[in-house]
Amino acid sequence: MRTLRLLPLLLVAVSAGAQRPTSPARPVAAQPDVRIGLARDAHIAAALADVSAARIRATDSVLVSFGTRHTMSDTTSETRGIGAARRFLYNELRAYSRDCGGCLRVEYDPHDVQITRFRDRPMARVVNVLAWLPGRDTSRVVVISGHYDSCICSINAADATSDAPGADDDGSGTSAVVELARVMSKRFPKGFDATIVFATVAAEEQGLLGATALARRLHDEGKTVVAAFTDDIIGNVVADDGRVDSTSVRTYAVDSIPSRSGELARYVWGVGALYTPTLAVRPTFRLDRIGRGGDHSPYHRLGDPALRFTERLEDTKRQHLPTDDLSGVNFPYVAQMARLNLATVASLSAAPAPVDSVVARRDRASGGQKWTVNWKAVAGAARYEVLFRATTSPTWTVVYDAGTSTSFLLDEQLDDGWAAVRAVGADGHRSLTTVAATGAPPRAAPATPATRPPGT
Numbered sequence: 001m002r003t004l005r006l007l008p009l010l011l012v013a014v015s016a017g018a019q020r021p022t023s024p025a026r027p028v029a030a031q032p033d034v035r036i037g038l039a040r041d042a043h044i045a046a047a048l049a050d051v052s053a054a055r056i057r058a059t060d061s062v063l064v065s066f067g068t069r070h071t072m073s074d075t076t077s078e079t080r081g082i083g084a085a086r087r088f089l090y091n092e093l094r095a096y097s098r099d100c101g102g103c104l105r106v107e108y109d110p111h112d113v114q115i116t117r118f119r120d121r122p123m124a125r126v127v128n129v130l131a132w133l134p135g136r137d138t139s140r141v142v143v144i145s146g147h148y149d150s151c152i153c154s155i156n157a158a159d160a161t162s163d164a165p166g167a168d169d170d171g172s173g174t175s176a177v178v179e180l181a182r183v184m185s186k187r188f189p190k191g192f193d194a195t196i197v198f199a200t201v202a203a204e205e206q207g208l209l210g211a212t213a214l215a216r217r218l219h220d221e222g223k224t225v226v227a228a229f230t231d232d233i234i235g236n237v238v239a240d241d242g243r244v245d246s247t248s249v250r251t252y253a254v255d256s257i258p259s260r261s262g263e264l265a266r267y268v269w270g271v272g273a274l275y276t277p278t279l280a281v282r283p284t285f286r287l288d289r290i291g292r293g294g295d296h297s298p299y300h301r302l303g304d305p306a307l308r309f310t311e312r313l314e315d316t317k318r319q320h321l322p323t324d325d326l327s328g329v330n331f332p333y334v335a336q337m338a339r340l341n342l343a344t345v346a347s348l349s350a351a352p353a354p355v356d357s358v359v360a361r362r363d364r365a366s367g368g369q370k371w372t373v374n375w376k377a378v379a380g381a382a383r384y385e386v387l388f389r390a391t392t393s394p395t396w397t398v399v400y401d402a403g404t405s406t407s408f409l410l411d412e413q414l415d416d417g418w419a420a421v422r423a424v425g426a427d428g429h430r431s432l433t434t435v436a437a438t439g440a441p442p443r444a445a446p447a448t449p450a451t452r453p454p455g456t
């Protein structure tokens, strides 16, 4: 963890009393940390022990047993093809729902989509299988997905009959999501604050078609997507050259400064350090691996915070080939990935909604050294925190307690960094951070027309 030493200090400061909080001259505690002041919840931590590598392996083995799960494969057979696969997923999720007193709402989510990648541009019925764990707020959703379709695209993208085991791509991610639905419905049958969608999606291999249709559906239904995750290719630990890594995971999320997906990446980084410290999170601030894609992308394009989890070491000599079989999947590693998923999804769902309308303005009274940060109150927030980082820092380095106020006088050189605000629930769960827009200071006198161009 050599990189940790390079990170600036995390300073947790205490609010200054009844008046509008301000940054104190001296911080009260300091520690270098990527956890950015997130807190560990004992109930969530306890649930991680329920995640079973053996169950994930059993689910993936059934998926592989259907021979192929190609989007255009057989839909009527009970033993082969994508129809058998989705009925298996549906029945499995329904069984979990029965075990939790009907706490999960399980559904087929069908969409008729044209596959423009194929020469004859066929129409296909693309069917996602979803399990909803409703929270107090059913309009805010956290999506965790894996794609259950497979292909041997490296040989023939349209071959819908030959074996395409897809054990790692993406039987691994699909099985992890199914296991999350089992553990979280058992442990948290009443849900959290936000609603969770456990999504096994289809037609990823033809251009993210199932995920794109689901993302659009959620937006059309007026849902707010708190975060959208995909587990895709999360089980290989051996590279072609023999290198092994089963103790780190890559996350992909755009950080285009400021970026909601970037805030999600920092959140996952912190949650990983808190809950699954033996699985090192390696954030990459990029939508995906170069030339590759995943089911988080449609959400990112709609402006939602979106992130992909993927194995540290890939072996492209197995992906999209008949060799992507169970021997290439390390299930204890997948289980660790699922634990990181669980802690992340539960923490986000338990937290209040992110803060809206965060604006920072240069404070005239301080000669421009300080900044006033304002935001809108959030339902369910017990208090707020203001965070700061230099533009060169990959994560937040200073956390200030702003108390219950919706205004904070920040003693930081915001010209050289970023400020953000997050809501803290009564039980200590933190929302995603919202980066402050930097507005011009309010004009003291009636404005004369601006003659100076912006950016000077």
Ligand SMILES: [Zn+2]
Binding pocket: 147, 169, 170, 204, 232, 233
């Ligand atoms: Zn995939």
